[in-house]
Amino acid sequence: MKNIFAVAGVVIKELYRRKDFYVLFIVTILICLVMASVNIFNDSKIARYLKEICLLLVWISSLVIAVTTTARQIPAERENRTLLPLLAKPITRMQLVFGKFLGCWVACGLTLLCFYIFFGALSATREHQWPVLNYFQAGVMQWFMLGIVVAMSLLGSLVFAAPSSNSTICFIVIGGILFVGRHLDQVATSMHEPLRAVVNALYYIVPHLEFYDLRDLIIHNWPLIEWKYILLALLYATAYIATFLLGACLVFRRKPVN
C-alpha cells in the first residue's frame, strides 16, 4: 500500500503543478459571474439557469481533467524513460497501475471539491439555502463516475498508441454513454439482426455513467435520493473500476517498458 500511496502522491503533486485545473476553474468562475450579471426582468432570485450552466461547466471541466491527466500518466513515464527506473525499485507493475489510478482519482476528487464549494456559494447567493446533503450525493456520485472514467482512460493509455488518440476515444465513448446510454435498448428495437443483438449487448456491457448525473435533481431542488440506491450505484461503479483496473494490469504485465 505504501508504494501505491507514494505513486499517487506524485500524481497529485503533478496536478497542482500543472495549469489545467487553474485555467478551467477560473474560466468556470468567469463564465458563471458573467451569466449571473445578466438582468432578467429585474428579478435577482432567478437561480436555476445559473446552476445549470455552472454544473455543466463543472462536468465538462472535471471530465477534461480526469481524461487528460490519466491518459498521459504511463505514456509520459515511458517517453521520459522514468518507467524502467521506477519499476527497478521494489514496486510491482500492479502497484504502479493502482498508484496512478488512485492519484488521478483523488486529484479529481480534490478538483470536484473546489468546484462544488464554488457552486454551493454561487447558488446560495441566489436561493439563500445550502442543501449540503444533496450536494454531497451529487459530488460523491460524480466522483465515482470519474473513477470509472479514470480507470477506463488508464486502460486506454496502455492499449492505444498515443495519449491524444486515447483521450479522443475516451471522450467519444463517455459522450456517447452520457447522451444515448440510457436509450440504447430502445435504439436497438428499431434495428435488424445482428446489429440489434450487438447494440443490446452494448446496452448491458457499457458502464451506465448517466446514473451518476444528478444535475436535474440539484438544479430543480428535488428531494434527496434514498441512500440505498446511492450505495448500489457506488457498488456498480466500483465493479466497473475493478474490471478496468484488472484489464489495465493484465495489459501492462505483457507490455515492454521501453
Add this chain to the structure above:
Amino acid sequence: MNSPRTIVLLLIALLVFCFGVAAHLTPQFQTWRGSRAGGDIFNVVLGDSRRMFAQSFFVKADAYYHSGYYPTMFDNKEAFQTQHMAADTGAVSDKNHGDEESFLGPTRNWIDAFGRHFFPDRHTHLDEGGAGGDLSGSENVREILPWLKLSANLDPDNPQAYTVTAFWLRERMHRTAEAEAFLHEGLRNNPDSYDILFELGRLYYEGYHDAQRARNVWELAVRKWLALAPEDQKENKLIFEQITTRLAQLEADAGNVPRAIDWYHAAQKVSLTPDAIQQRIDELSKKISAKQP
C-alpha cells in the same frame, strides 16, 4: 521606379482607392436585404438557424416548468405536443393527449428501473409548487423566464414567446410593468400579432383595471384577426373566441349589454362550445327584457 517616393505615392493611391470603393459600397450594402450587418449578434452569428435554437430554448423553458421531468426524443411525447406552460396561459389551443404522468412507460429492464431513481420522476408544474410541492412557492415559475427571454431574443418574430413570458410575469410574479414593456417590445417586432394584442388587453384589464385601453387593444386584435386569410382564420379560432368573449365580458361589466351580446354572437361562430355561449347570451337577453318597462 522602386524609389521610396514612388512606393509611398503608390500606397497613398491604393488607400484613396480603397476609401473610395468602401464609400461607394457601404450605402449599397446597408440597403441590401441580405445584409446582416445591421442585425443583432444572434442574427450575425447564427443566421436563420437561430429560429431552431429559439424553439429549443422555448422547449427548455417548458422542461423547467416541469422541474426537469420532461420527455426526451426517445420517449412518448403525445402529452407534450403543446408546451404546458403555454397551454396553461389559456391563449393557446392544447393539442396534448395521452398520459402526461407516465410518458416513460413501464420499466423495460433492470438498468432502466434502477436508472429512474436518478432523475426527476414525477409530473409537477412550477406554478403549483414544483418538485417541493409547496403551493406557496408558485413564484418559482420565474425560473422559466431566462429561457423564454433568450428564445424571444433569438426569434423576435415568434409572438408566443412574448405572450407566455408576459402572462407568467403578470399572473404569478406580479410584475405588470415588466410584462407590459416586454409585450410592447414584441408588438414592435410583430405589429400584426393579435396574440400579443390579446395579452396586452388582458394586462390592461386584469392588471391595471383600465377597461378603455383594454377595449381598444382587443378591438384592434379583432381587426387584425379578421384581416387574416380564411385558411389562417380556421387554424386560429381559439384566440378569436378568447378575444371576443373577453370583449363581451368587458362590455357586460360596463353595462353595454347589447354590445356584449354582439361579441358573444361573434364568438359563437368560431366556438367549439356554442351552447355555453348561447346560455350566456340568453342570460344577457333576459337582463335587457327585465329592464324594459
